[in-house]
Amino acid sequence: MHLLILKKQIQFSSEIKGIEMQEFKLRKNSFSLMQSAGEKCAKYISNKISKNKEIFVVCGPGNNGGDGFIIGHSLIQKGYNVKIFLVLPLRNKDNDNYKAFKRLNCKVYSLKELNKELKKKTSPVIVDCIFGIGLNKNISKKIKNLIKLINHKKAFIISIDIPTGISSDNGTVMGSAIKANLTLALHCKKVGHLLFPGAYFSGLVKILDIGIRRSLNKLKINKIKENDPKILAYPVESVDKRYKNYNNINLLNRLWEIATKHQKVFRTINRHISLIHGHTKNRLEPRIRGEGVLLMKNFLKGL
Numbered sequence: 001m002h003l004l005i006l007k008k009q010i011q012f013s014s015e016i017k018g019i020e021m022q023e024f025k026l027r028k029n030s031f032s033l034m035q036s037a038g039e040k041c042a043k044y045i046s047n048k049i050s051k052n053k054e055i056f057v058v059c060g061p062g063n064n065g066g067d068g069f070i071i072g073h074s075l076i077q078k079g080y081n082v083k084i085f086l087v088l089p090l091r092n093k094d095n096d097n098y099k100a101f102k103r104l105n106c107k108v109y110s111l112k113e114l115n116k117e118l119k120k121k122t123s124p125v126i127v128d129c130i131f132g133i134g135l136n137k138n139i140s141k142k143i144k145n146l147i148k149l150i151n152h153k154k155a156f157i158i159s160i161d162i163p164t165g166i167s168s169d170n171g172t173v174m175g176s177a178i179k180a181n182l183t184l185a186l187h188c189k190k191v192g193h194l195l196f197p198g199a200y201f202s203g204l205v206k207i208l209d210i211g212i213r214r215s216l217n218k219l220k221i222n223k224i225k226e227n228d229p230k231i232l233a234y235p236v237e238s239v240d241k242r243y244k245n246y247n248n249i250n251l252l253n254r255l256w257e258i259a260t261k262h263q264k265v266f267r268t269i270n271r272h273i274s275l276i277h278g279h280t281k282n283r284l285e286p287r288i289r290g291e292g293v294l295l296m297k298n299f300l301k302g303l
Contacts, residue, residue, distance in 0.1 A: 010189045013133040031096045037210040038070025060130035061088040066097030068129025087111040118149040128159040133168035138175035159183045171198025
């Protein structure tokens with residue numbers, strides 16, 4: 001059995017931020033890129049979601065929240081029934097996200113109001129714009145509680161760039177994470193979209209061109225491509241180092257689905273099934289191993 005190595009680039013957060021900085025210089029401003037990102041996301045959502053659906057755009061205090069303000073504003077202009085929520089206060093009035101916030105001409109709801117809405121027996125579309133690739137610490141308790149409500153809500157969840165709570169650099173859960181049905185990755189996929197458990201929480205990942213010049217991709221340092229075996233060796237902090245290479249995304253996602261629905265199956269899975277990648281000269285060769293499933297088993301224990 002041979003595995004296909006694709007040529008799509010993926011990036012670490014520091015690399016995409018460096019590329020964005022160069023794009024800002026070429027544009028002579030940064031807000032236009034946020035506006036482009038928000039409008040491209042809104043266009044994609046409007047092409048996929050019926051106007052009969054209620055949409056909750058849940059925004060955080062950073063640039064991911066700024067994208068959310070633009071998404072909500074654009075969807076309202078397109079005739080959608082949208083409620084925009086700000087779940088944490090904005091930090092700096094000089095930032096682009098505040099500029100996007102001030103351009104809104106609709107009511108912005110609070111975290112308390114969102115919690116009430118999530119307890120109602122409705123099935124909205126939820127657009128997750130709480131935290132993006134800038135997240136570098138664990139989620140606070142009140143946002144953990146919000147994430148729990150969102151994940152238990154009967155809703156279709158769209159995360160912008162990366163699901164809230166997932167590290168964009170290694171796919172680990174920063175205390176708690178939103179389980180998205182769809183993630184709209186801005187410009188390119190990030191490492192956290194592909195490493196478990198980030199791959200599971202991201203759901204289907206769709207890359208959106210937000211207007212960053214492709215020529216700027218040469219600024220990236222890493223040589224990792226999607227499905228390249230190098231990414232499978234990138235360390236996952238929460239897992240025993242002995243198992244850091246056993247990270248085949250498709251298999252572990254499937255095992256997750258089975259295990260969460262049929263816990264008893266674990267006794268069989270744990271003895272027999274795990275796919276890891278190994279090199280045999282220039283060929284990728286899958287091998288059946290038992291240890292790899294411990295990565296997912298350890299993660300389940302931590303829930």
